[in-house]
Amino acid sequence: MPAYNTPDLSHAGFARTNRQTIAQRAALICELLPETRRIAELCCGDCAAQYESYRAALPGLTFCGLDVAPAIVTTNRTAGVPCILGDALNPAVLRHFLTYDVVFFGPPLSAGCDGHHALVFDAVQPGFAAFTDLFLGQLGYAGALVCIGPKKTHMGDIRRLYDRIRAQRADFGLRLIHHSHATVTGAGIATEPRLKYVELWFSSRLPDAWEVRRSGC
Numbered sequence: 001m002p003a004y005n006t007p008d009l010s011h012a013g014f015a016r017t018n019r020q021t022i023a024q025r026a027a028l029i030c031e032l033l034p035e036t037r038r039i040a041e042l043c044c045g046d047c048a049a050q051y052e053s054y055r056a057a058l059p060g061l062t063f064c065g066l067d068v069a070p071a072i073v074t075t076n077r078t079a080g081v082p083c084i085l086g087d088a089l090n091p092a093v094l095r096h097f098l099t100y101d102v103v104f105f106g107p108p109l110s111a112g113c114d115g116h117h118a119l120v121f122d123a124v125q126p127g128f129a130a131f132t133d134l135f136l137g138q139l140g141y142a143g144a145l146v147c148i149g150p151k152k153t154h155m156g157d158i159r160r161l162y163d164r165i166r167a168q169r170a171d172f173g174l175r176l177i178h179h180s181h182a183t184v185t186g187a188g189i190a191t192e193p194r195l196k197y198v199e200l201w202f203s204s205r206l207p208d209a210w211e212v213r214r215s216g217c
């Protein structure tokens with residue numbers, strides 16, 4: 001198994017996302033892909049907030065998370081959130097998600113997973129290139145894939161991943177480059193607007209528009 005950057009579960013303040021960024025994603029799904037009925041979060045972490053937000057925005061939604069850490073999967077299941085234990089680079093595991101309309105791929109984005117020590121795009125594990133090679137290229141996923149990149153993601157990173165995907169799947173375009181900001185911390189404390197993620201919305205069903213959008217700032 002790769003040496004993933006999994007969270008320090010003894011750190012009570014651990015948070016990879018917050019309700020503002022999740023609400024932004026839910027709103028974008030309703031705008032761009034309103035017919036969505038099945039959403040998955042791969043490398044999901046504690047995804048109770050996602051589960052709640054997506055189902056509120058899209059009643060009747062089916063949701064499933066995936067994480068490599070048994071303790072995280074147990075936490076999600078205890079909260080009533082459907083979650084599978086497995087490696088995001090395991091083809092047998094990924095086949096379960098081929099029927100989902102929207103798949104978020106958000107591997108841990110900092111070495112300590114504390115939200116303060118961001119990695120550059122190519123240092124994130126499991127890597128975006130390896131995952132898209134497998135999920136889009138080998139397995140032929142045909143929905144919408146949102147790669148949640150670290151805040152240091154730049155246009156060169158985006159172009160390289162786009163070109164790699166297009167070399168295997170000419171039907172996939174990059175609909176949106178979304179800079180997701182938040183004005184509260186994961187603990188709910190107000191702060192100045194901070195860039196949290198650079199989300200790359202790839203899809204076989206949406207235009208190859210390369211729209212750049214900023215939310216929360």
